Amino acid sequence: MHEARVIWQSSGDFAANRYTRGHLWRFDGGAEVKASASPSVVPVPLSDPAAVDPEEAFLASISSCHMLWFLDFSRQAGFEPTTYEDRATGALVSDGGRMWIPRVDLNIRVTWAEAPDADTHKALHDKAHHACFIANSVRSEIVVNLLENTP
Template sequence: MATHTVTVSWDRFDAAFTDNRYSRAHRWMFDGGATIPASSSPHVVAVPMSDPMGVDPEEAFVASLSSCHMLWFLSIAARHGYVIDRYEDQAVGTMARNDAGRLAITRVVLRPEVAFGGERQPTAEQMQALHDEAHHECYIANSVRTEVVVEPKDSGD
């Protein structure tokens, strides 16, 4: 069983804290050495307490679903003999009230646009099958209750 380690680090510095006007800016440090600036979303906590340059947890959730799907898609496509030149996804997560009345990311729509190289091009049905298999294999999609929708875009759009 694999483990994945992330360190989330925040410092108060000289903020009073109890007035609730402290910075929500913090850092995500990954086991491979990358450090990412993070913050609460400015949609949730107003600037200057939020840092709009930091990645917020909601964005990271959507990005992790998109990234996981892409990595599986690339692997599956390669196994089937397709050459992919480019993959881009403009994923969108929607925050709304869930069945329990709590705010949650209730839906994520992935809109991958894939450009294939070489002579072998998948049909629309084969493309959908590749995306379906990638969705089925994605560890992150398998880990959440959020509805994850994949709406591939044609590279000609």
Template sequence: MSTHTATITWQRGDASFSDGRYSRRHEWRFDGGSVVAASPSPHVVPAPWSDAGAIDPEEAYVAAISSCHMLWFLSLAAERGLVVDAYSDDAVGTMTRVAPGRQAITDVVLRPRIAFAGSPPGAAEVEALHEAAHERCFIANSVKTAIRVESPG
């Protein structure tokens, strides 16, 4: 078993609070020392109380799923003797209303583009690698969001 930590910090500063006119910008600090500027999406909280340049929790969620899948794909490809030169994914998460006043990311689509050194594996082998990566991905195993991989076509 392992643990993973993040410290989330926010300060009001001199802004008012009870009227909702305060910045939601905050920081995520991770155990390795990285600091990330975070904010709600401007689609959820309008500017100036959000920061479009910061990472919002929903896009971080999609990125975490994509990153986890990629890391497992690379590991499994290496185990099979395949050499991956590049991996890029334009992942998309869809926010859906799931009940009155409640929304959730109900679908994440991964669209990886992979460049292999030498002769690339066939489509069936790449699909099998994606299925195995999905089965092993810690994040995918932790969520109930539907996660699909769409190969470029």
């Protein structure tokens, strides 16, 4: 069982829709993260641009899950990544009045102690994508873009 606590306290004029969207995410291991509605959805100062918004967290959870599986499958295959960076992107769109993120792009750059060939590198990402719990839990299309495969 996994758990995340979301904690919000009223501040501002709630009835007039001028209340803070800032809140706290508290995780079972003790980590706390400042969270808020996105400033693109709720203007500052009612949102906090320095906090993580749900859309960013959605992208980060997909990216992180993919990376963790990729690293494990790379290890199992005898390859050693030395750095891994992903700039995950996605955009909210309206679909019949419902907002959602239909596509997530993982824009991944990996460096290696000794790089596998391009087909093996791609296969490791494909295997990671299919193993990722988060990717298997969402209806968004997830596209893996390999930006670089350097030694």
